[in-house]
Structures are given as C-alpha cells and as structure tokens.
C-alpha cells in the first residue's frame with residue numbers, strides 16, 4: 001500500500017512537515033511512504049532574490065513527481081505553502097497537468113489529504129486547505145483531514161498550527177520559525193490516519 005506525499009516548499013517548512021507525515025505513514029504495517037516534490041516554476045534569479053537557494057539545494061535529493069505517480073498511489077497527501085490564502089502556483093501547475101488522469105477517472109476513490117504552512121497565524125491556512133479540497137473532489141478523492149482525535153489542536157497554551165482540515169505550521173514573517181513539536185505531531189497523526197484509512201479501502 002503506497003502513500004505518496006507530494007509537496008512544494010520554498011524554505012523547508014512544508015518539507016519538514018512532509019517528513020513528519022511520512023513518519024506517520026510508516027507507523028502503519030504494510031504502508032510505504034513515497035516523498036516527492038512538484039517541479040519548480042520560478043526562474044533561478046527569482047529563487048535567488050527570495051533567498052531560497054540554500055533551502056532548495058537541501059531538498060534536491062527528493063525526486064520530482066510525475067503525474068503518473070498519482071495514479072500508482074493508494075493515497076496522496078499534498079503539502080503546499082499558503083500563497084495569498086491559496087495553494088502555491090507550483091502545485092497548481094502540477095495539478096493542471098492532471099487532466100488526462102481526470103478523464104480516465106484514474107484517481108477516483110483514492111484517499112486525498114492536504115497540509116500547509118503560512119507566515120502568519122491567520123494568513124489563510126484553512127482557506128488554502130479547503131480550496132485545495134475542491135480540486136481533489138473533482139478528481140474523486142475521498143477527503144481525509146486531521147480529526148480532533150489529534151488532541152494537540154485543542155490547546156491554547158502555545159501558538160500552533162493544525163485544524164480539522166489538516167496539519168499546518170506557522171513559519172513567521174521571515175521564515176524564522178520551524179515546525180514545533182505539536183505541529184509535527186499533527187503531521188505524523190495525519191500521515192498515520194491517511195494510511196490507516198487507505199489500508200481499509202484497499203482491503
């Protein structure tokens with residue numbers, strides 16, 4: 001049973017969350033976690049101006065995803081940073097290349113799930129995940145979020161990401177904050193939860 005974790009990350013926050021999702025997947029017997037990045041669409045000089053060259057190099061070992069890999073997976077967990085309250089353009093471009101899979105119904109009945117990162121606490125984490133769900137529903141994915149069984153989203157004693165829609169992290173205005181233990185726990189929970197449900201569906 002294969003769980004594909006496909007993400008885009010500029011500075012490494014979504015990447016760190018993706019690794020935690022993979023850890024959660026691997027807690028389920030017989031579940032394989034496959035980590036992939038979507039292709040970059042920005043020119044090198046823009047990446048340099050964004051101060052992301054080093055972070056991109058640190059992710060270079062993670063293979064680039066092909067759309068065919070979506071069809072080969074039993075479940076797909078998508079990770080995207082928030083861009084103006086929506087998924088990033090790199091992820092949008094990747095998904096816009098899945099028309100043939102849609103025409104074939106190749107993703108119908110697979111488990112789909114989304115996690116995210118934003119700079120600020122109320123900068124659009126929920127809108128990013130919920131608007132992402134629309135595309136997944138068009139493909140026929142069975143949506144899975146982060147239920148309140150993950151108790152880490154109940155606390156108000158620390159600033160934290162995580163909602164019933166999916167795991168998330170708050171990166172800070174200059175990306176200075178990396179995912180907290182609670183946020184990573186949420187990502188692990190989501191990965192495990194997705195794998196457990198996919199296992200039941202695959203039979």
Ligand SMILES: Cc1cc2nc3c(=O)[nH]c(=O)nc-3n(C[C@H](O)[C@H](O)[C@H](O)COP(=O)(O)O)c2cc1C
Nearest residue numbers: 009010011012013014081084085117118119120123
């Ligand atoms: C063009 C652009 C738009 C952004 N829009 C938002 C936003 O709407 N809300 C927010 O909180 N952060 C926003 N951010 C900050 C990113 O979400 C943040 O850099 C990201 O979550 C860090 O994750 P990463 O290191 O995995 O890329 C934006 C960043 C860029 C470059």
